[in-house]
Amino acid sequence: MLRSGGLFDVEATAARLAELDEQASHPDLWQDSERAQGVQRERAGAQGRLQGFRELEAGVDDIATWLDLVQEGEPEAIGEAERRLGEIEAICARFELERMLSGEHDRNNAIVTVHPGAGGIDAHDWAEMLVRMYLRWAERRGFKVEVVEDTPGDGAGIKSCIFTVGGEYAYGNLRAEVGVHRLVRISPFDANARRQTSFAAVLVTPEIDDTIVIDIRDDDLRVDTYRSSGAGGQHGNKTDSAVRLTHLPTGLVVACQNERSQHKNRATAMKVLRARLFALEREKQAAEKEKLIGQRQKIDFGSQIRSYVLQPYRMVKDLRTGHEVGNADAVLDGDIDGFIEAELLRQAGIRPEG
Numbered sequence: 001m002l003r004s005g006g007l008f009d010v011e012a013t014a015a016r017l018a019e020l021d022e023q024a025s026h027p028d029l030w031q032d033s034e035r036a037q038g039v040q041r042e043r044a045g046a047q048g049r050l051q052g053f054r055e056l057e058a059g060v061d062d063i064a065t066w067l068d069l070v071q072e073g074e075p076e077a078i079g080e081a082e083r084r085l086g087e088i089e090a091i092c093a094r095f096e097l098e099r100m101l102s103g104e105h106d107r108n109n110a111i112v113t114v115h116p117g118a119g120g121i122d123a124h125d126w127a128e129m130l131v132r133m134y135l136r137w138a139e140r141r142g143f144k145v146e147v148v149e150d151t152p153g154d155g156a157g158i159k160s161c162i163f164t165v166g167g168e169y170a171y172g173n174l175r176a177e178v179g180v181h182r183l184v185r186i187s188p189f190d191a192n193a194r195r196q197t198s199f200a201a202v203l204v205t206p207e208i209d210d211t212i213v214i215d216i217r218d219d220d221l222r223v224d225t226y227r228s229s230g231a232g233g234q235h236g237n238k239t240d241s242a243v244r245l246t247h248l249p250t251g252l253v254v255a256c257q258n259e260r261s262q263h264k265n266r267a268t269a270m271k272v273l274r275a276r277l278f279a280l281e282r283e284k285q286a287a288e289k290e291k292l293i294g295q296r297q298k299i300d301f302g303s304q305i306r307s308y309v310l311q312p313y314r315m316v317k318d319l320r321t322g323h324e325v326g327n328a329d330a331v332l333d334g335d336i337d338g339f340i341e342a343e344l345l346r347q348a349g350i351r352p353e354g
Contacts, residue, residue, distance in 0.1 A: 010053045013046055013050055013053070014050060016046055017043065017047065017050060020042055020043040020046060021043070024036075024040065024043060037166075041166075041167065041168050042107070042168065044168070045107075045168040049098075052091050052094065052095065055087075055091055056091055059084050059085075059087055059088040059091070060088070062081075063081050063084050063085060063088070066078070066081035066084065067081055097344065098169070100347070100350075101169045101172035101173070101344070103172060103175075105172075105206035105208075106169055106171055106172025106175075107168055107169055107171075107172065108170070108171045108172075108206040108207050109164055109165060109167070109170050109171065110164065110170040110171040110173075110174045110204050110206060110207065111148075111162065111163075111164050111165075111204070111205045111272055111276075112134060112162070112164070112165060112177075112202065112203070112204050113160065113161070113202070113203040114127050114131050114134075114158070114161050114200060114201070114203075115158075115159065115160040115161070115200065116153070116157065116158070116159070116198070116199070116200050116201075117180065117198075117199035117200055117201055118197075118198070118199045119183075119196065119197065119198030119199055120198075121153065121155050121156050121157065122183075122185075122189060122198040123157070123198040123199055123200060124153030124154070124155070124156055124157030124158055124159065125153070125156045125157035125188075125189070125198070126157070126181075127153075127157055127158050127160075127161070127200040128153075128156075128157040128158045128161075130181060130200050130202065131158065131161045131163070132332075133331070133332050133333070133334055133336065134163075134165070134174075134177070134202075134334070135334075136333050136334025137335075137336050138165050138167070138170075139334065140335075142167065143165050143166055143167035143170055144165070144166035145163055145164065145166070146163060146164045146166070146258070146268075147161070147163045148162040148163055148254075148256050148258055148268055148269070148272055149161065149162040149254075149255045149256050149258070150162075150258075151255075162256075162272060164207060164272075166207075171204065171205075171206040171207070172344075173340050174204045175204050176339070176340045176343035176344055176347070177202050177204060177336075177339075177340070178202055178203060178204050178305075179201070179202060179304070179306070180199055180200070180201050180202075180304045181199070181200050181202060181304060181305065181308065182197065182198070182199055182304035182306065182308065183197070183198045183199075183200075183307075183308045183310070184196075184197050184308070184309045184310065184311060185309075185310035185311050186310075186311045195311055195312075199303075199304065205275045205276060205278075205279045206275065206278075206279075207271065207275055208275050208278045214274045214278050214281070216247070216273065216277070220247060220248050220249050221245060221247060221248070222245070222246040223243065223244070223245055223246075223266070224243070224244040224246070225240040225241075225242065225262060226240055226242050226244070227241070227242060228241055228242045228257040241257070241259065241260050241262045242257035242262075242265060243255065243256055243257075243265040243266045243269050244269075245266070245269045245270065245273050247273060247277065250277065250280060252273060252276050252280075254269045254272045254273045254276070255269065256268045256269040256272070304319065305319055305320055306319060306320075306339065308331070308332070309328070314326060314327075314328040316328050316331045316339075318339050318342060318343065320343060320346060321339075321342040321343055321346050322342075323338060323339055323342035323343075325338065325339075
């Protein structure tokens with residue numbers, strides 16, 4: 001029943017795991033650390049799926065055993081059968097969600113950009129709150145996060161932040177977060193404690209594998225170096241270690257100041273630039289702008305995908321799906337899986353728009 005096809009293609013998963021095991025055992029694999037990490041991530045995912053398949057098969061057998069006992073005159077066994085059925089349903093729900101993450105780049109790492117919109121200093125603070133929310137979500141998932149660029153705001157918050165999220169299906173999950181996010185609260189920056197509405201935008205692109213060629217000519221690139229303005233203290237600011245890349249044909253600008261080494265900052269900035277150029281190319285070739293980087297809307301009233309209300313009541317509601325949660329603090333602490341799942345179901349046509 002669970003051997004092939006549909007959600008439970010055990011044979012294909014087992015065959016792919018065998019290929020990955022062979023790659024992982026090759027002595028030259030770790031000469032390319034990024035490729036090795038990718039192989040290990042996919043291998044762990046395949047192992048997890050096979051384990052889920054085994055749990056499903058064992059659960060089906062257990063239910064059959066408990067039902068046999070019920071027929072033999074032991075009615076209390078029905079409770080155990082129902083318990084195992086609930087466990088099987090949870091595993092099936094996990095596989096159903098994974099099936100929705102079947103886009104070309106859904107398995108990839110994600111590059112996330114957050115920047116404020118309308119709302120002044122409150123919007124800068126709100127953008128920083130969103131960054132914290134996604135970092136906590138990634139931590140819950142066991143994903144690896146690397147901050148590429150973090151520009152402080154004037155007085156509070158941030159002007160922009162770029163970070164990568166590394167882990168299987170990082171992009172597939174985070175693409176559900178693309179759009180404008182709206183916050184309503186009593187402003188901590190208003191002496192009269194008035195209610196303030198703030199906006200921030202989230203853009204997500206997949207990190208592109210090195211096997212995909214994005215040609216960046218030296219003549220098309222302007223490289224500026226400068227001293228880091230972020231964290232790092234005296235040591236981080238002694239040299240021009242920060243790097244800003246400007247792609248002249250498109251006007252795309254990427255800055256990185258996270259590392260003390262100019263070489264590492266340039267390599268990281270190039271990775272982000274390649275991902276953004278790839279996204280632009282996808283827009284031209286396949287009209288997938290909304291999937292890869294989202295619509296370039298005004299970061300203002302009427303364009304939000306989700307509202308976070310902290311005053312006069314507390315609630316977070318996604319305007320695309322209608323999914324809402326009363327515990328706003330938990331959401332802001334990274335508990336956003338329900339919103340991600342609801343949006344992925346909507347995109348798959350399983351749930352209507354809210």
